[in-house]
Amino acid sequence: MRVAPSTVFVALLLVAFAALPVYTVSFEQPFYLALVRRIMILAIAALGLNLIMGYGGLISMGHAAFIGIGGYTVGILAHHDVTSAGIQWPLALAFAAAVALVFGLISLRTRGVYFIMITLALAQMMFFLGVSLEAYGGDDGLPVLSRSDFGGAIDLGDDVTFYYFVYALLLACFWLMSRLVNSRFGMVIRGIRSNEARMQAIGFATLRYQLTAFVLAGMMAGLAGALLANHTDFINPEMAHWTRSAELLVMVLLGGMGSIAGPIVGAAALLLLEELLAGITEYWALILGPIMIVIVLFARNGLLGMIDRWSGRDG
Amino acid sequence: MRGRTAPPLSPVGKPGVAMVDPSLLFEQLLNGVQLGILLFLLASGLTLVFGIMDLMNLAHGSLYMIGAYVAAKVTILANSFLLGVAVALPATLLLGVALELLVFRRLYARGHLDQVLATFGMILFFNELVRLIWGPAGVSVPLPEILRGHIDLFGLPYPTYRVLVILVGLGVAAFLYWLVVKTRVGMLIRAGASRREMVGALGVDVARLFTIVFGIGAALAALAGVMAGPIFSVTVGMGESVLILTLVVIVVGGIGSIRGAFVGALLIGVTETMGRAFLSEIFLLFMSRDGANTAGPAVASMLVYIIMAVVLVFRPQGLFPARTG
Secondary structure, eight states: OOOOOHHHHHHHHHHHHHHHHHHHHHHHHHHHHHHHHHHHHHHHHHHHHHHHITTOOOOOOOHHHHHHHHHHHHHHHTTTOOBBBBHHHHHHHHHHHHHHHHHHHHTTTTHHHHHHHHHHHHHHHHHHHHHHOOOGGGOEEEEOSSOOBBTTSSBSHHHHHHHHHHHHHHHHHHHHHHHTTHHHHHHHHHHHHHHHHHHHHHTOOOOHHHHHHHHHHHHHHHHHHHHHHHHHTTGGGGGGGGGHHHHHHHHHHHOOSSSSSSHHHHHHHHHHHHHHHHHHHHTTHHHHHHHHHHHHOOOOOOOHHHHHHHHHOOO | OOOOOOOOOOOOOOOOOSSSHHHHHHHHHHHHHHHHHHHHHHHHHHHHHHHHHHOOTHHHHHHHHHHHHHHHHHHHHTTTTHHHHHHHHHHHHHHHHHIIIHHHHHTTSHHHHHHHHHHHHHHHHHHHHHHHHOOSBBBOOOGGGGGEEEEEEETTTEEHHHHHHHHHHHHHHHHHHHHHHHHHHHHHHHHHHHHHHHHHHHHHHHHHHHHHHHHHHHHHHHHHHHHTTTTTTBOEEEEEEEHHHHHHHHHHTTTOHHHHHHHHHHHHHHHHHHHHHHHHHHTTTTSSSSHHHHHHHHHHHHHHHHHHHHHHHHHOOOOOOOOSO
């Protein structure tokens, strides 16, 4: 069996993630540990977005809203001294799912550009809700003074433990996605993207499938939000800002829309590029912006697609 | 890429005043109309670009910001607001045309996702460019003496400049109506908005039409930025908050429709302003003071998005759909 070069690349990347703490601990470079942990957290949200966007063809411009909901659930509970992960995390996922259900029901009545707009508008509502929560810091946000408590089983206070916890969740989500995309459910979602009318004619209740995918993606972003609140020890409305949603879109596109691992590669590429440019100049966005335009204009199928094309030319 | 929260776009009334006095109501209504006018200037250009080229342009707000900055800096340097306006409009128009030829032209045939991401990259670029050239601090634009006073409107003293903004906006609306309904270019624009392929098939130079429309949109965005300058302060990122309101306007109005943009802009402008000014007091009628002071601003900032969601649920093509049949 011939293995695609992009698959080898993804495998190497995941191995590198696994091995990173060995390097950071022995060379005392905690910064990189935090950076890659952040990459993996956002990759979880992007993996979910890829389900509805890459496979379902629904461009959601408001996916960060669910990161905000997950983060605020954990942060607000922690603020009221409820630190037990057994309460925090199921609630974070449940809220994200409930809001995704409502948002999905509203936005899935529309298609195309209207879908982009309405998801953006709904996410803005969540953003402004966060801004107006004066009791929880309003605009400025709220520090999360203690991380989620797993009853001693997992200590998120320990950076390496937290890192591997995120890693395990990333692998679990990755596995879930790869099963899902190739399942009957995934086939229906992809079928709807190619021809919704035909799928309906065959007898599929298309809305129900799309809604399920939307809720699932929302829950994964909610999970990322819960992780992010612990990662930064802080929540603020910026978590749900529309530029964060756009960033998630960039990650999915950058990695390669048609592949399950694309968002992981995209998240890594975008955040590493940001760090790299920020190291060179204070005005890093001046370079990042045009790079994004060039990537959109010239790099079809993202980085993973490029890897396969280049190695195909060589072989 | 960290977004900044811009200050609210409408002047905020003091919450907690128990009685709503009619002159305050009238004043806020005028403020709402004036915000609506600014939104219309942005929305009319954007909705044409959207309707005709099927291009989702997030960078429209950047043109607004650049127009505002150029006008502000020239005004301060030359000590003449008029000169500021006279430089900012053609400068932004040229920038718009250059961007169309360099980047946007390549995006028309692409999907909306590519357009969103490329223009998002443009926002990053222009925000940083403005920060690099003019620094991170906001700029306030001095008005000429003659515009600083107040005009008596039915017994209410109202700032002269704001009256001027409303008048200019109405003038532009009338001009656009004439341009779109009575001229040959307008005919092609309308034809392009409803049947793009057919216009090309009939031998119209579509590429040139697109450049013209884009240039008009850029100049209108700059005009909005120029006029907004003295009212709100000119800051990096000022384009984004207004951009999102503009997107709401054109979705509510119907993509591609100037008339829809006008009605939508006034609706959104008035709702946004009145909501921020009076919602807390309305809530006070059936809520505790604490509850009203929390819920009022929260619902007020969400109000326009609620309107948009309601419109999309009941009229998915907006209030005045341009593409019929």
